[in-house]
Amino acid sequence: xxxxxxxxxxxxxxxxxxxxxxxxIAAALDEPFYVSLATRVAILALxxxxxxxxxGYGGMxxxxxxxxxxxxxxxxxxxxxxxxxxxAFLTWPFTIGGSDQLLVVWTVTALVVALxxxxxxxxxLRTSGVYFIMITLAFAQMIYYLAISLPTYGGEDGLSIYLxxxxxxxxxxEPLTFFFVCYGLLLLALFVSARLVASRFGAALQxxxxxxxxxxTLGIAPFPVKLTAFVLSAVITGIAGALFADLNGFVGPxxxxxxxxxxIMIFVILGGVGRLFGPxxxxxxxxxxxxxxxxxxxxxxxxxxxxxLAVVLFARGGLIGLLAxxxxxx
Amino acid sequence: xxxxxLELNGLSKSFGALKACDGVDLTLLPGEIHALIGPNGAxxxxxxxQVAGWLRPDAGAISLLGxxxxxxxxxARARRGLGRTFQISSLASEFSALGNVRLALQARExxxxxxxxxxxxxxxxxxxxxxxxxxxxxxxxxxxxxxxLSHGERRLLEVALALALRPKLLLLDEPMAGxxxxxxxxxxxxxxxxxxxAGILLVEHDMDAVFALADRISVLVYGRIIASGPPEEIRRSxxxxxxxxxxxx
Ligand SMILES: Nc1ncnc2c1ncn2[C@@H]1O[C@H](COP(=O)(O)OP(=O)(O)OP(=O)(O)O)[C@@H](O)[C@H]1O
Ligand SMILES: [Mg+2]
Numbered sequence: 337x338x339x340x341x342x343x344x345x346x347x348x349x350x351x352x353x354x355x356x357x358x359x360x361i362a363a364a365l366d367e368p369f370y371v372s373l374a375t376r377v378a379i380l381a382l383x384x385x386x387x388x389x390x391x392g393y394g395g396m397x398x399x400x401x402x403x404x405x406x407x408x409x410x411x412x413x414x415x416x417x418x419x420x421x422x423x424a425f426l427t428w429p430f431t432i433g434g435s436d437q438l439l440v441v442w443t444v445t446a447l448v449v450a451l452x453x454x455x456x457x458x459x460x461l462r463t464s465g466v467y468f469i470m471i472t473l474a475f476a477q478m479i480y481y482l483a484i485s486l487p488t489y490g491g492e493d494g495l496s497i498y499l500x501x502x503x504x505x506x507x508x509x510e511p512l513t514f515f516f517v518c519y520g521l522l523l524l525a526l527f528v529s530a531r532l533v534a535s536r537f538g539a540a541l542q543x544x545x546x547x548x549x550x551x552x553t554l555g556i557a558p559f560p561v562k563l564t565a566f567v568l569s570a571v572i573t574g575i576a577g578a579l580f581a582d583l584n585g586f587v588g589p590x591x592x593x594x595x596x597x598x599x600i601m602i603f604v605i606l607g608g609v610g611r612l613f614g615p616x617x618x619x620x621x622x623x624x625x626x627x628x629x630x631x632x633x634x635x636x637x638x639x640x641x642x643x644x645l646a647v648v649l650f651a652r653g654g655l656i657g658l659l660a661x662x663x664x665x666x
Numbered sequence: 667x668x669x670x671x672l673e674l675n676g677l678s679k680s681f682g683a684l685k686a687c688d689g690v691d692l693t694l695l696p697g698e699i700h701a702l703i704g705p706n707g708a709x710x711x712x713x714x715x716q717v718a719g720w721l722r723p724d725a726g727a728i729s730l731l732g733x734x735x736x737x738x739x740x741x742a743r744a745r746r747g748l749g750r751t752f753q754i755s756s757l758a759s760e761f762s763a764l765g766n767v768r769l770a771l772q773a774r775e776x777x778x779x780x781x782x783x784x785x786x787x788x789x790x791x792x793x794x795x796x797x798x799x800x801x802x803x804x805x806x807x808x809x810x811x812x813x814x815l816s817h818g819e820r821r822l823l824e825v826a827l828a829l830a831l832r833p834k835l836l837l838l839d840e841p842m843a844g845x846x847x848x849x850x851x852x853x854x855x856x857x858x859x860x861x862x863x864a865g866i867l868l869v870e871h872d873m874d875a876v877f878a879l880a881d882r883i884s885v886l887v888y889g890r891i892i893a894s895g896p897p898e899e900i901r902r903s904x905x906x907x908x909x910x911x912x913x914x915x
Contacts, residue, residue, distance in 0.1 A: 536772045536780030543758040543769055550756050550766075553718070554773040555744035555831065561778045 384615025386572030395545030400472030406592030408577025449574030494588020608654025749833030
């Protein structure tokens with residue numbers, strides 16, 4: 337453990353290398369579709385990395401992370417909409433206009449999502465188990481219907497983003513550049529997660545998952561620890577949502593739907609719950625199945641279901657567990 | 667007289683029609699071991715749960731180190747200096763023994779704060795955790811996951827976790843249960859050395875251990891304290907014999 341790479345580190349490194357190589361090769365071969373596919377993987381993996389913090393490490397089975405994913409998407413979409421229209425989002429008590437700057441969009445996304453997650457978490461975390469799952473789902477559905485009832489922002493039809501939000505340097509409309517942005521954020525989120533999980537906070541969070549009674553008995557109140565993790569988790573997933581809207585040039589209520597929550601959960605479970613790179617492995621497999629098997633048959637979800645079943649029944653550590661072996665704790 | 671570490675006044679708790687705790691008065695003084703004995707279902711664990719903060723009493727007062735404590739959370743009471751062990755071991759099961767103790771130490775120092783530096787690389791924390799494990803004789807088993815520890819080792823780890831908090835008072839709910847004669851003897855000797863460090867409220871069915879250790883004994887039957895006093899007095903009490911000790915004592 338002190339010197340030399342562990343098997344899990346080798347697996348993780350290979351995944352990162354593959355994800356980087358795929359769009360580079362695709363770009364060299366002039367295949368923009370595959371660049372965009374790799375970008376999707378990076379973004380969805382990022383959303384999963386967010387959920388993994390709550391679900392994998394904190395044991396909080398949130399079935400409402402689409403709310404944060406979609407909120408991020410709507411922040412990006414609404415900001416771009418007002419920037420394009422040169423109108424204001426808010427005129428009273430002060431004026432808030434649109435923005436076509438990614439850095440602004442991300443900052444606003446983080447703030448908005450953190451606030452909403454704080455409210456949702458503060459209520460939901462008073463429950464546990466099945467009730468927690470249901471209450472997070474209920475909150476996400478409320479936001480879903482709110483989005484549908486906003487005609488200004490497209491209601492049921494959603495909102496097109498005509499101009500992809502801009503970077504201070506580089507051209508974000510250039511597919512490979514945008515991939516690097518997403519890949520960079522994924523790396524950052526993985527790094528931050530790794531540090532967080534290994535820190536004192538991470539130890540407390542994992543104890544909250546295993547045994548809240550023990551944590552409280554040691555003098556650490558579980559609630560604030562879990563709430564903090566829930567909010568951080570939501571913010572990461574929210575940023576992924578903002579990127580997703582920019583990638584597709586579109587945001588609609590489907591980004592907020594419970595299907596989406598389920599998908600993000602599938603990335604985590606498929607890849608390995610509580611494994612740092614689980615969401616990346618899970619999202620990659622998901623997208624591969626969807627794009628390639630989905631190309632042959634509409635029944636690709638059947639195959640996905642079978643794979644998921646196999647993972648849950650036979651490989652509790654998910655893909656990462658299969659490739660790198662069982663998890664060792666300290 | 668020194669200020670009690672713990673003082674219960676008229677503590678009452680019912681589950682429906684069942685009075686699990688019925689107007690209990692009890693004190694724990696610094697440097698003493700106060701044993702709480704009573705038949706199964708007498709309400710001993712219910713009493714512990716109220717003192718630790720898991721159950722809110724229906725009536726009565728709890729004062730911890732001279733301060734009212736009824737409104738305090740479990741974690742807040744722990745931070746005031748209350749350490750405890752559970753009748754059924756309650757540990758962070760996927761961590762090693764060391765990981766559990768490290769968490770206890772970090773809890774005492776600054777709770778969950780610390781978001782960036784890896785806790786495992788903290789040498790001082792590791793050394794301290796190993797020292798705590800050594801006190802209960804588990805240092806050789808430090809790296810072993812809790813799930814592979816024996817029942818007896820888990821009981822000892824519970825004690826180690828309580829000690830890591832440097833508690834001013836300890837609530838021990840049947841620490842000897844399942845330890846075997848050898849383990850019971852060792853733990854009895856260890857607890858005797860501990861009472862200078864922290865007052866102990868000891869719930870225990872092993873009467874040899876109780877009479878060997880206790881400075882005072884209270885007898886709980888159907889949620890009521892029916893007798894309280896020095897071991898000799900309790901041993902002689904006819905009421906206690908009848909209600910609880912039977913002929914065995
Ligand atoms: N949460 C609860 N709800 C309902 N009844 C309870 C609850 N907890 C305990 N009881 C009941 O209260 C009574 C006292 O239980 P308690 O566990 O405190 O006894 P005890 O003295 O610790 O017994 P033992 O020696 O078996 O550990 C028992 O009759 C038990 O069934
Ligand atoms: Mg009991």
